[in-house]
Amino acid sequence: MPVQVLDERAQKTPEVDTGSLRRICLRLLTAAGLAHNAVSVVLLDDDRMAEYNQRYRNKAGPTNVLSFPALFPPATPAELRADLGDVLIAVATAAREAHEKQAPLMQRLQELLLHGILHLAGYDHERSETEALVMWDRERELLTQAEARRTAMPQLSVNVDHIATLRQARGGLEPDPVLAAGICELAGASGIVVHLREDRRHIQERDVRVLRQTVKTHLNLEMAATRELVAFAADLKPDMVTLVPEKRQELTTEGGLDVAGQKKKLSGRIAALKEAGIRVSLFVDPEPEQLQAATAVGATHVELHTGHYSNADSESGQEREYVHIRRAVAMAAELGLRAKAGHGLDYRNTGRIAGIAGIEDLSIGHAIMARAVLVGLERAVREMLELMRQAAAPTVLQKD
Ligand SMILES: CC(=O)[C@@H](O)[C@H](O)COP(=O)(O)O
Ligand SMILES: NCC(=O)COP(=O)(O)O
Ligand SMILES: [Zn+2]
Numbered sequence: 590m591p592v593q594v595l596d597e598r599a600q601k602t603p604e605v606d607t608g609s610l611r612r613i614c615l616r617l618l619t620a621a622g623l624a625h626n627a628v629s630v631v632l633l634d635d636d637r638m639a640e641y642n643q644r645y646r647n648k649a650g651p652t653n654v655l656s657f658p659a660l661f662p663p664a665t666p667a668e669l670r671a672d673l674g675d676v677l678i679a680v681a682t683a684a685r686e687a688h689e690k691q692a693p694l695m696q697r698l699q700e701l702l703l704h705g706i707l708h709l710a711g712y713d714h715e716r717s718e719t720e721a722l723v724m725w726d727r728e729r730e731l732l733t734q735a736e737a738r739r740t741a742m743p744q745l746s747v748n749v750d751h752i753a754t755l756r757q758a759r760g761g762l763e764p765d766p767v768l769a770a771g772i773c774e775l776a777g778a779s780g781i782v783v784h785l786r787e788d789r790r791h792i793q794e795r796d797v798r799v800l801r802q803t804v805k806t807h808l809n810l811e812m813a814a815t816r817e818l819v820a821f822a823a824d825l826k827p828d829m830v831t832l833v834p835e836k837r838q839e840l841t842t843e844g845g846l847d848v849a850g851q852k853k854k855l856s857g858r859i860a861a862l863k864e865a866g867i868r869v870s871l872f873v874d875p876e877p878e879q880l881q882a883a884t885a886v887g888a889t890h891v892e893l894h895t896g897h898y899s900n901a902d903s904e905s906g907q908e909r910e911y912v913h914i915r916r917a918v919a920m921a922a923e924l925g926l927r928a929k930a931g932h933g934l935d936y937r938n939t940g941r942i943a944g945i946a947g948i949e950d951l952s953i954g955h956a957i958m959a960r961a962v963l964v965g966l967e968r969a970v971r972e973m974l975e976l977m978r979q980a981a982a983p984t985v986l987q988k989d
Contacts, residue, residue, distance in 0.1 A: 617699070617735050619927065632678055635679050638677065638682065645657075653678065654678050656676050745950075747780075748781075751959075757790065770803065808828050809952070813833065814832045816858075822862060822867060826867060827867060832870070832871050842872070846871055855871075870890035870892050871883045892929040911941060918947045930951055936956060
């Protein structure tokens with residue numbers, strides 16, 4: 590675990606929850622790009638803090654936060670070791686400050702924690718005014734980011750595979766997934782997803798190449814972890830690659846990637862993609878073993894497979910799957926993994942998943958395309974009738 594929070598106060602108070610503080614610390618480390626670094630947070634009484642303040646800074650009385658970097662002299666951000674060091678916080682001092690600002694104590698603790706983490710990362714406001722401004726700016730930026738990540742609704746990435754499925758049914762040029770992707774972006778989608786299957790049943794290499802030129806938001810390429818596809822992606826450079834399991838006979842993806850069972854192979858493929866500057870997500874079932882393995886092989890993101898939730902045939906079954914997903918999101922945060930979710934989400938079952946705090950993005954394809962066909966059908970028929978009306982030959986009145 591990269592973060593531990595120790596409450597060493599003589600009297601523990603219920604408004605300070607070490608579990609929440611640990612999650613806050615993980616969010617801050619993730620926002621600061623330090624998700625894989627370890628930090629120890631120690632909560633102290635004022636008299637113990639005063640002792641540290643006297644011993645190490647020669648100052649009388651308690652202070653609010655003190656940082657002890659694992660490296661001495663303090664490391665520059667570039668040369669940080671896995672263990673960043675310790676952050677000591679005097680809770681009673683923090684509580685007084687919170688009271689003065691009329692802010693909740695946990696909010697003040699979050700600010701102090703971030704301040705301490707930035708010191709561990711090499712920032713120092715005491716060296717010069719310029720450095721103080723840099724540190725202050727970084728604090729504001731990261732607090733805003735961490736808060737946004739905690740409370741924001743997930744972004745929507747639209748999978749346009751099935752526009753290509755329709756095109757392939759006739760083997761022609763229409764409908765074009767590239768045009769569809771543009772429409773999805775115009776409608777507010779934050780990203781476009783395509784799955785370049787090994788059997789090329791829908792999306793073709795041409796589609797991905799053109800999409801790389803035209804997508805203005807974020808292009809997520811789903812693919813199997815084969816050498817050939819890794820080379821294709823490394824050359825094309827989508828914004829993200831999501832590694833997914835694939836079976837030739839399946840109608841659609843049937844489950845998550847078995848990361849735990851193929852760590853060696855995946856580590857190499859992920860390293861090659863990261864080397865090419867591509868972010869890597871793994872499409873996994875919401876299971877602890879797979880999440881742990883995802884961190885071990887170097888992924889920064891996971892997409893939690895919502896297929897079992899979406900396809901559950903009873904309310905209790907769906908509830909069970911929902912709980913798995915919620916727990917997996919919490920665990921991903923603890924491991925410093927950024928969580929996405931997708932598969933089989935539709936207009937009935939997406940709401941609950943979108944309400945889980947911590948999921949950053951939902952990938953939805955089939956349901957949106959299925960609805961597009963139906964809600965667009967009436968207009969398509971009217972447009973054809975109008976075209977025929979315009980083209981119809983004028984009626985010639987017969988004279989006797
Ligand atoms: C990995 C995933 O959940 C989806 O991207 C799905 O695999 C899409 O593939 P199809 O569009 O072929 O169903
Ligand atoms: N990764 C999930 C995805 O891209 C879309 O899946 P679906 O909504 O088509 O089932
Ligand atoms: Zn400071």
